[in-house]
Structures are given as structure tokens and as C-alpha cells.
Amino acid sequence: MNERPQSRRIVFLLLATLLPGTAAGIGAGVLADMQTGFLAGGLAAFVAFLVAVSSESESARTMRQTENTADARQRALVEERDGALLEVQTLAAAIEGMDEGMWITDSNGVVLRHNEALRTMLGIEQELVGQRPLFLVRRTDLHDAVLRACREGVTTKVEVSMDAPRSKTLEVHVSPLGGSLPGSAAVFRDVTERKRLERVRQDFVANVSHELRTPITAIVGYAETLRSGALSDAKHAPQMVEIIHRQSERLGELVSDLLELSRLDAGERPLSPAPVSLETVARQASDAMEPRAAGKRLSMHLRIPTDLTARADAKALEQVLLNLLDNAIKYTPEGGVVELVGERVGDRAHLSVRDTGLGIEAKHLPRLFERFYRVDRGRSREMGGTGLGLSIVRHLVHGMEGEVRVASQLGVGTTFTVVLPAA
Numbered sequence: 001m002n003e004r005p006q007s008r009r010i011v012f013l014l015l016a017t018l019l020p021g022t023a024a025g026i027g028a029g030v031l032a033d034m035q036t037g038f039l040a041g042g043l044a045a046f047v048a049f050l051v052a053v054s055s056e057s058e059s060a061r062t063m064r065q066t067e068n069t070a071d072a073r074q075r076a077l078v079e080e081r082d083g084a085l086l087e088v089q090t091l092a093a094a095i096e097g098m099d100e101g102m103w104i105t106d107s108n109g110v111v112l113r114h115n116e117a118l119r120t121m122l123g124i125e126q127e128l129v130g131q132r133p134l135f136l137v138r139r140t141d142l143h144d145a146v147l148r149a150c151r152e153g154v155t156t157k158v159e160v161s162m163d164a165p166r167s168k169t170l171e172v173h174v175s176p177l178g179g180s181l182p183g184s185a186a187v188f189r190d191v192t193e194r195k196r197l198e199r200v201r202q203d204f205v206a207n208v209s210h211e212l213r214t215p216i217t218a219i220v221g222y223a224e225t226l227r228s229g230a231l232s233d234a235k236h237a238p239q240m241v242e243i244i245h246r247q248s249e250r251l252g253e254l255v256s257d258l259l260e261l262s263r264l265d266a267g268e269r270p271l272s273p274a275p276v277s278l279e280t281v282a283r284q285a286s287d288a289m290e291p292r293a294a295g296k297r298l299s300m301h302l303r304i305p306t307d308l309t310a311r312a313d314a315k316a317l318e319q320v321l322l323n324l325l326d327n328a329i330k331y332t333p334e335g336g337v338v339e340l341v342g343e344r345v346g347d348r349a350h351l352s353v354r355d356t357g358l359g360i361e362a363k364h365l366p367r368l369f370e371r372f373y374r375v376d377r378g379r380s381r382e383m384g385g386t387g388l389g390l391s392i393v394r395h396l397v398h399g400m401e402g403e404v405r406v407a408s409q410l411g412v413g414t415t416f417t418v419v420l421p422a423a
């Protein structure tokens, strides 16, 4: 019934080709059928194997069955090969596309392959292939880690700090290739930014602790003095209670500024910018601060066109102005002037808070908006400042797609300008 001549079908299975640049011993199946002469190859044959299947039938039925089985097997192998090739290509593309740098070494620790990200990361122009780790990165612990991975199959994490001009911190994960493959793989991750953020967070915690300790020390100290007898000292007791009260308020302000900052950081304070009359918002803020200005015999003026509008979140903008006015009043000696000035410049609305106060030396200006940065720590504390006001201002203004600028002259005065999209 089956007219086809009996045939001896030989199927070659060529497995596991290692694609250049892949570490994990990625196998690709390559199948060859000698009858059709079809041969598909991988990139570098690594392990080859032969599976021969032969069959000879006595009855047509058995023969057809055998043919069917062989066809099915061949189809399965073709599918397997295609799948494996696709996997190799996908992995190769993924490794090339990684942000992480990667190299693979032979069993002696000599670099065999690497991706482009590694070259960029290490800033090396010359050929990397054929080099030893110590030549590429002058760190003996990395070199040792590679040799340990090759010889003892040990996985190690090494942190490498690169000196200027690159000034980077790299985290390198060195591991044996695994399976029956000799050699090692290393993955390089640039952790410079993560390290910087860690430092910022550590500094921040240290600053917060320090800032909290100052009022707490005063409160505890005076409370103890009162408890151990000073309470009956009619002359000094009220002063001590006054200090305790003031320092408690300071603690409260510090905590609410910290909470505000953390809400802003966490994006829990969504701002909804809409057209806002700058004159209206500025008037609300200046009315709120008027008693304090009057208490210091400062005169406060508003010079804002009534039709000047900006895209802003009214509450956030008011908070910005309250912070800037608070500073202007704090850092301007009695008899001075504080002004709120508005103008439209192109498609932007400018709102400035000007004072005739102490002024700020130019060298402090670039860091002024940092958390806890104060020109005169002692004076700021004395005035009840937390050192967080301007960082909150900057955060809020950025949230409204605006920017805040500062210009100052020592002994003459300071101008903070909030620039917002005009509406």
C-alpha cells in the first residue's frame, strides 16, 4: 500500500551551540535530515550528538506507522530547534540590551566575551577579549574572585570604587558558569546613584536626630531643674517654663515640617494646578503674616497686577509664600521693608518676595534649598527655624512645574522669585 521505497532515515541532532556572549550555556538544537540535505547550524557548535533512527518494516501498516512516528519525531525536533534558536537569540539580545556589564572568562580567568555595556561602564577602549581581570580593573579582590569562581566554583560579590574622573561604584557579582561549563561569569552593576542616595538618607537621619536632640535636651534639662527645687523659685521658674514651651513648639514645627516633606516625597500631596490670581493668594499670605511683620516694625507692600494669573495650586502657592515671608521677616532687622512683587515675563508669571534684610553670601546660594542647610545655624535656631522651609518651597514649586530663584546681596537684602506658567 505504501509505494515509497523503504528508507533509512537518519536524523542528526546537533545540540547545544553556545552563542557568543552568552554565559549560561545556552543550547540550541540543530537538526539535520540527510535525505533532504537540510542542515541548519548554530553559531559555535559546542556539543554535538548523533541520534540515528532506523526502521525496517515487514508490513505496509507497520511501515506507515514507523513513517508516521519518524515524521512526528522530526517535526518535534524541528520545533525544538526553532524554539532553542529563538531562545538563544532572545537571550543574546537581552544580554546586549542589559544596563549591567557582563563578561565571561575561560577556566583561567581570561575574558572570552563581554557585552558593550561593560566597555562603557569600565571606560575601556582597547580590546577586552583575551585580557585578565586584573589588567582591566586594577583590583586584586575582583581578580581573586574570578579565579575562585573558576577553580573552586565559589560565587562572590565585590564592590569596586573607581577613581576620578569616572568616580563610580560598581557592584560585581562573580560566579562559576555552572553545569559542565568551565569558566566564570561576572555581572557589573553601576550602584553609584544608589550609594549616593544611601548617604543622603544617612545624613538626613543624622541631621534629624541632631535637630530633635537640641530642643529635647533643653526641655529635659529645665524640667529636671524645676523638679529638683526651682519650681518654688518665683523669679526663675516662669523663664524656665517659657523656654520649655518655646522648645516644645520648635519640636512640633520640626515634626510637622518633616511630615510635610515626607508626604511630598511620597507623592501623597497631589497638586492640582489651575488658573490662580496671584494677587489674591499673595494677599492672603501677607494678611496672615502682617501681625508678625508689624511686631518687628517692618512694612509690608504688595505690588501685583490684579489680572496676573498663573497655573498653580492655590494652597501650595500660599504655603510657599508663607515660608518665604516667614524668612523675609525673620532675617530682616527692625524698620526694614518686605515686598511682594508680581509681573508677567513672556509666558511665565514671576512672583517675588523681596526684603531689605541681612542678605546671603553668594557662596551659600547653591546649597540654600537643601534640607537643613542654614547660613547661620545658631541664628536660624534662635529664630525658631527648622532649616526645612526652603526645601519644602522648592518641592512645592517643582510640583507646579515652576522654579524658584534667589538673588541676594550681603547687607542689602534678598529676593526669592517663584516662576510659574502664566495662565
Ligand SMILES: Nc1ncnc2c1ncn2[C@@H]1O[C@H](COP(=O)(O)OP(=O)(O)O)[C@@H](O)[C@H]1O
Pocket: 327, 328, 331, 332, 355, 357, 358, 359, 360, 368, 373, 374, 375, 376, 380, 381, 384, 385, 386, 387, 388, 389, 390, 391, 414
Ligand atoms: N530672606 C532671607 N534673608 C537671609 N537669609 C535667608 C533668607 N531666607 C532664607 N535665608 C537663609 O536660608 C536658610 C534656609 O532657610 P529655610 O530653609 O527657610 O530654613 P529656616 O528659616 O528654618 O532656617 C536660613 O537658615 C537662612 O540662613
Ligand SMILES: [Mg+2]
Pocket: 323, 326, 327, 385, 386, 387, 388, 389, 390
Ligand atoms: Mg524658613
